Amino acid sequence: MSLAGRLRAGLRRTAEHLTARLAAITGAERRAGAAPDSRSTLAALEELLIEADVGVAATERIVAGVREAAEPGADPRELVRREMLDILDRPSIDAAPAAAPRVVLVVGVNGTGKTTTVGKLAHRWRLDGEKPLICAADTFRAAAVPQLDAWAGRAQVDVIKAGARADPAAVVFDSVQAGRARGCSVVIVDTAGRLHTRADLMAELGKIRRVAGRAAEGAPHEVLLVLDATVGQNGLVQARQFLDTAGVTGVVLTKLDGTAKGGVAVAIAGELEVPIRFVGVGEGLEDLLPFSAVDYVEALFGAGDRGDGRS
Ligand SMILES: Nc1nc2c(ncn2[C@@H]2O[C@H](COP(=O)(O)OP(=O)(O)OP(=O)(O)O)[C@@H](O)[C@H]2O)c(=O)[nH]1
Ligand SMILES: [Mg+2]
Numbered sequence: 001m002s003l004a005g006r007l008r009a010g011l012r013r014t015a016e017h018l019t020a021r022l023a024a025i026t027g028a029e030r031r032a033g034a035a036p037d038s039r040s041t042l043a044a045l046e047e048l049l050i051e052a053d054v055g056v057a058a059t060e061r062i063v064a065g066v067r068e069a070a071e072p073g074a075d076p077r078e079l080v081r082r083e084m085l086d087i088l089d090r091p092s093i094d095a096a097p098a099a100a101p102r103v104v105l106v107v108g109v110n111g112t113g114k115t116t117t118v119g120k121l122a123h124r125w126r127l128d129g130e131k132p133l134i135c136a137a138d139t140f141r142a143a144a145v146p147q148l149d150a151w152a153g154r155a156q157v158d159v160i161k162a163g164a165r166a167d168p169a170a171v172v173f174d175s176v177q178a179g180r181a182r183g184c185s186v187v188i189v190d191t192a193g194r195l196h197t198r199a200d201l202m203a204e205l206g207k208i209r210r211v212a213g214r215a216a217e218g219a220p221h222e223v224l225l226v227l228d229a230t231v232g233q234n235g236l237v238q239a240r241q242f243l244d245t246a247g248v249t250g251v252v253l254t255k256l257d258g259t260a261k262g263g264v265a266v267a268i269a270g271e272l273e274v275p276i277r278f279v280g281v282g283e284g285l286e287d288l289l290p291f292s293a294v295d296y297v298e299a300l301f302g303a304g305d306r307g308d309g310r311s
Contacts, residue, residue: 004295010281011299014052014262018300021048022077029076036079037070045076052260053232055267058087062266081301088269088276089293101133101179101187103172103212103219107205107246108226109238110193113254113280115144117226118190119151120280120288125186126157133184135175136161137168137208138192148190154285158182168192168204169211176215189220196241205246224277226252227268232261239272252288254280265296 001009008015025044026036034041042063049059065083066076104121106114115138122132134152136159138144145161152159160175172189179187191208194201212219225248227235242248251272256262256279268276276291 003289004298006281006287007279007289007295008299010257010279010287010289011262011296013258013260014256015300015302017260018048018052018263019077019302021051022080026076035070035072036074036076037067041076042067045080049080049263052263053267054084054263055233055236055271058266058270061087061270077301081297084266084300085293085297087266088296090269090275092275098218098221099216101176101184101216102221103176103187103189103216104222104224105189105191105205105208105212105220105246106224106226106252107191107242107248108193109195112193112226112228112231113252114138114193114226115148115151115190116283117224117252117254117278117280117288118148118188119155120285121188121278122152122157123155123285124288125188126155130185131183132157132186132188133175133179133182134159135172135187135189137171137175137189139164139166139168139171140192144190144192169208172208173211173215176212176219180216196238202241202245209247220247222250223248224250224252225274226254227264229253229256229261229264230259232264233267235264236267236271239268243272243274248274250274250277252276252278252280253291257281257287262300265291269293 029041046059046063062080062083066079069079106118108114122134125132134157136145136148149159160178162171175187209220223246225239225242251268253265253276278288279291281287
């Protein structure tokens with residue numbers, strides 16, 4: 001299946017919810033002879049977007065855009081799609097090329113999909129011709145290392161690990177050195193889940209960052225915050241804490257399959273200063289896709305469906 005096809009499959013529940021509701025609004029308003037910028041249409045649209053976890057700020061922006069852009073006969077679906085694309089399509093930040101290995105830290109609250117994402121990233125980057133090395137810096141949870149080992153096996157990538165309860169920062173230091181010695185292009189660090197409200201655990205991330213910086217200049221070169229899409233808006237609260245203390249440079253939005261909350265990507269893009277880098281659409285090795293605003297919006301609204309009023 002193509003990347004776009006896999007994304008479409010992953011976003012199916014959100015897309016079905018959005019398009020069915022939008023079609024219902026459009027149909028009802030048309031029958032009532034209302035314009036796309038009528039008060040009742042805009043109110044219904046606002047309610048729908050909030051329900052789809054688009055968030056208050058992004059919803060207000062979209063509704064305002066629809067109000068301004070609406071011409072007689074315009075299809076609200078097309079207007080919403082245009083506004084969403086506008087919010088989602090942000091310039092990607094190209095990190096300065098780092099001396100190998102570059103260090104990518106994967107962080108987030110418990111159970112969001114960090115370890116799974118590390119495995120999927122290693123696989124993707126290896127297929128891209130890179131030489132990844134995985135660092136097992138979750139020394140907190142006993143089952144973490146075997147789980148990561150299994151992923152590394154699937155991705156055919158080596159893992160550097162330490163004993164239980166070892167200092168995660170020390171494992172990161174060793175991994176970066178091992179990565180350099182083995183000629184690896186990237187070291188991907190799996191960290192333990194931590195609640196954004198735990199100051200001590202957040203401080204530990206600060207230490208990992210500092211120690212990584214001592215092992216390689218400019219490290220960590222990328223800090224990916226893994227957010228669980230099924231958590232919806234609460235993910236934004238977590239994100240702000242991690243942004244402030246962990247130096248997050250990008251978001252991975254996981255578990256889009258099986259949720260109707262895929263609109264949360266729009267809230268994230270609208271409200272956080274960092275880009276969405278990847279999206280997770282399943283539990284398999286191949287189920288991590290680079291984020292593309294155009295593909296995302298097409299998957300939400302159905303490519304080629306220009307909203308001709310039929311539904
Ligand atoms: N459906 C689906 N499940 C996912 C996705 N990503 C991760 N998961 C599942 O989410 C669960 C938790 O994943 P982990 O990778 O262990 O999460 P974690 O953040 O490492 O968890 P902790 O280390 O305990 O904080 C697992 O059952 C994964 O299979 C995804 O994109 N889609
Ligand atoms: Mg984990």
